[in-house]
Amino acid sequence: MGRLSSVLLKGLGVLLLAIVVLSVVGTIVGIALSVIAAVLSLVLTLAVLSVVVLAAVGLLSLFGSDSSTGSGSDTPAENRPGPEERVRSRYVDGDLDDEAFERELERVLDTEDRSTRPGVDGSRTRDPASERERLRDR
Known part of the structure; x- marks a missing residue:
């Protein structure tokens, strides 16, 4: 056992x-x-x-954008640069040489309708050469 x-x-x-x-x-x-x-x-x-x-966040931006888009579309035309100013700034930045500046400025001045721009007297005509000099001197 x-x-x-x-x-x-x-x-x-x-x-x-x-x-x-x-x-x-x-x-x-x-x-x-x-x-x-x-x-x-x-x-x-x-x-x-x-x-x-x-x-x-999506809902807030969706509802918040309704009030901000209305004010953004009412930007005054004075704050936006015109075609002359854009050509001049490209020339100042060095994007355009003298000849290209002359061509672009003449193209802008030829195609621009002065009577439709606010604040510009349509009865007065400017000489494109004097306009070029004025823009270049700025």
């Missing part, structure tokens, strides 16, 4: 050791799964929050 009890005792010890090992492995797997679940929950929460913020 001594041998049978020692075999049973050893079997019981192995069974107890297997249960302890399995519970440790189960605990480690449970912790790993809970960390993964927490990370996925955080990512999902951030994604939903970013969609809500983007929707709010």
